[in-house]
Amino acid sequence: MTQPKKLFVKTYGCQMNVYDSERMTDALGVSGYVATDTPDDADMILLNTCHIREKAAEKIYSELGRYKPFKAAKPDLKIGVAGCVAQAEGAEIIRRQPMVDLVVGPQAYHRLPEMEQAAGKGSKQVDTDFPEEDKFDHLPRGPKARRGPSAFLTVQEGCDKFCAFCVVPYTRGAEVSRTVDQIMAEARDLVERGVVEINLLGQNVNAWHGEKDGAEWGLAQLIRELASIDALKRIRFTTSHPNDMDDDLIAAHGDVEKLMPYLHLPVQSGSDKILKAMNRKHTAAQYLKLIERIRAARPDIALSGDFIVGFPGETEADFEATMALCEQVRYGQAFSFKYSPRPGTPAADRAHVEEAEKSARLARLQELLARHQREFQESMVGKVLPVLLEKPGRLEGQMVGKSEFLHAVHMQADPALKGQIVQARILYSERNSLAGEIV
Numbered sequence: 292m293t294q295p296k297k298l299f300v301k302t303y304g305c306q307m308n309v310y311d312s313e314r315m316t317d318a319l320g321v322s323g324y325v326a327t328d329t330p331d332d333a334d335m336i337l338l339n340t341c342h343i344r345e346k347a348a349e350k351i352y353s354e355l356g357r358y359k360p361f362k363a364a365k366p367d368l369k370i371g372v373a374g375c376v377a378q379a380e381g382a383e384i385i386r387r388q389p390m391v392d393l394v395v396g397p398q399a400y401h402r403l404p405e406m407e408q409a410a411g412k413g414s415k416q417v418d419t420d421f422p423e424e425d426k427f428d429h430l431p432r433g434p435k436a437r438r439g440p441s442a443f444l445t446v447q448e449g450c451d452k453f454c455a456f457c458v459v460p461y462t463r464g465a466e467v468s469r470t471v472d473q474i475m476a477e478a479r480d481l482v483e484r485g486v487v488e489i490n491l492l493g494q495n496v497n498a499w500h501g502e503k504d505g506a507e508w509g510l511a512q513l514i515r516e517l518a519s520i521d522a523l524k525r526i527r528f529t530t531s532h533p534n535d536m537d538d539d540l541i542a543a544h545g546d547v548e549k550l551m552p553y554l555h556l557p558v559q560s561g562s563d564k565i566l567k568a569m570n571r572k573h574t575a576a577q578y579l580k581l582i583e584r585i586r587a588a589r590p591d592i593a594l595s596g597d598f599i600v601g602f603p604g605e606t607e608a609d610f611e612a613t614m615a616l617c618e619q620v621r622y623g624q625a626f627s628f629k630y631s632p633r634p635g636t637p638a639a640d641r642a643h644v645e646e647a648e649k650s651a652r653l654a655r656l657q658e659l660l661a662r663h664q665r666e667f668q669e670s671m672v673g674k675v676l677p678v679l680l681e682k683p684g685r686l687e688g689q690m691v692g693k694s695e696f697l698h699a700v701h702m703q704a705d706p707a708l709k710g711q712i713v714q715a716r717i718l719y720s721e722r723n724s725l726a727g728e729i730v
């Protein structure tokens with residue numbers, strides 16, 4: 292047998308990139324590659340990139356620069372760039388870094404094995420097409436390896452919403468839903484490999500729609516179907532758009548036991564003027580009303596969100612509206628960013644808020660969000676919660692798992708309990724995690 296070749300994949304960006312990296316690793320596994328966690332002895336280096344905020348492309352070029360000596364030492368080392376920077380920059384990447392062998396956009400991953408082969412014969416490869424066929428049908432699965440307890444499963448990809456700040460509709464293309472049968476087959480396969488929690492992924496996951504036996508399905512129905520897989524214990528989904536939260540999905544949070552009480556529902560801003568300028572197509576009041584309905588269905592749900600501060604035209608009063616919305620919602624967790632102009636998006640050419648002002652606002656918002664997060668974590672102390680044990684913890688004899696609310700929980704536990712849901716009493720709250728003990 293020939294020696295397996297080593298593949299080093301470095302993943303940036305969102306969870307979908309994490310999922311795509313797994314699928315690309317599987318696909319290249321069929322071509323004889325095994326994953327390695329260092330570039331030092333790799334036969335192929337693949338960067339799976341993100342373009343969501345500024346300097347992403349520059350970061351990739353400097354990362355590529357680091358690999359120059361590797362290529363010099365091992366001329367048949369292959370270097371590939373995948374993901375959203377690959378989609379946005381295309382052949383430009385090879386022009387600026389001629390040592391790159393292949394550039395592959397997110398909708399062309401099914402071509403990766405043949406591109407890798409052609410690159411091996413010295414031909415530079417660039418594919419940033421948006422083909423008609425479903426790439427997932429063509430991505431080989433590789434051998435049935437055991438998996439960790441929790442896995443991602445992409446059900447929807449791309450976006451038709453065109454928020455004024457966002458590159459995703461350009462890098463991922465139009466909204467596409469995978470079929471019920473494809474998703475169920477993949478879910479069953481994951482469960483057979485030891486997975487007990489599935490996190491359904493999509494850029495707008497709640498825009499997922501499908502059809503089964505002539506009936507139209509929405510995401511809630513898909514979740515109910517997944518819940519019928521006995522050995523599957525937990526279901527999550529991310530990321531949702533407020534305008535696609537339909538009644539059935541809200542109801543599912545109340546009546547599907549396996550659906551975890553955690554919802555990432557970005558609002559970006561609390562100001563109607565800014566929401567309009569962002570093309571989000573809803574108001575702050577509509578969002579708050581939606582939160583109210585979700586909480587009526589599932590009172591203890593943990594909410595999470597994304598925020599952009601310093602969007603073009605944001606005044607102090609607009610920013611205060613965002614702070615006020617956060618006070619009202621009290622997110623369990625939230626992510627906030629300074630607005631970053633993206634070439635080619637509508638907002639990029641508008642008058643920008645000054646950098647110092649953006650930084651000051653971000654600091655204020657993050658302080659508030661961190662306080663709410665801390666308070667939410669502290670409210671867990673003393674409770675007994677089901678925790679899915681996932682991997683060894685930081686300290687000897689420890690395991691770390693996830694609560695239903697997505698908190699990381701550390702505790703003393705037998706490594707054999709990996710993949711089990713244990714009842715744990717929460718002892719205290721740390722900065723970004725909880726400490727517990729099995730009861």
Ligand code: SAH
Pocket residue numbers: 343344456457458459494495530531532557559597598599628629630631632633
């Ligand atoms: N589909 C998701 C968001 C995907 S991008 C949604 O509609 O909510 C993840 C987050 O990155 C966004 O929610 C937004 O907060 C942030 N983001 C996107 N573009 C950005 C930009 N140009 N500048 C700063 N933050 C941005």
Ligand code: SF4
Pocket residue numbers: 450451452453454457458459460494495532
């Ligand atoms: Fe980007 Fe808006 Fe689409 Fe989310 S909904 S991916 S923020 S364009």
Ligand code: F3S
Pocket residue numbers: 303304305306307308340341342343374375458459462463
């Ligand atoms: Fe980044 Fe592309 Fe995801 S831009 S956030 S990797 S969809």
